[in-house]
Amino acid sequence: MLFSIFLLLFLPCVGMSAVFVVYICLLWFAANTRSSAEPRLPVKRVSEKGLSASDLDKLPKTSGKELTRGTECAVCLEEIEAEQPARVVPGCNHGFHLQCADTWLSKQSFCPVCRAKLQPQPFLTSSDENPC
Numbered sequence: 308m309l310f311s312i313f314l315l316l317f318l319p320c321v322g323m324s325a326v327f328v329v330y331i332c333l334l335w336f337a338a339n340t341r342s343s344a345e346p347r348l349p350v351k352r353v354s355e356k357g358l359s360a361s362d363l364d365k366l367p368k369t370s371g372k373e374l375t376r377g378t379e380c381a382v383c384l385e386e387i388e389a390e391q392p393a394r395v396v397p398g399c400n401h402g403f404h405l406q407c408a409d410t411w412l413s414k415q416s417f418c419p420v421c422r423a424k425l426q427p428q429p430f431l432t433s434s435d436e437n438p439c
Contacts, residue, residue, distance in 0.1 A: 358413060368394055398425075
């Protein structure tokens, strides 16, 4: 009687353990054959280099009170106060904190809101357009 109770409790545990070991072996085998059979491609496309420091200096600067397209910085998600310096991305006119924009644009050369591509060519200011 005691032996039959022991078998009733022990055999299902052994069976489940065997199924678990087989499952782990199959997962390990599938992972190793897939990684050796086909080379893995990078998940994220390598981004182009951002803007240089001289290009960042040519971008328009303003204050928070002069922004026209909202006062929330999309990089840090905080409000741009009226007295804080801000940077405006040419073309799309999105505004950001000066430090947030410079940090972002030094690594990526596109607007963090609309993904508009910024060319690394010199940016023209109003004084550069008409030399006379």
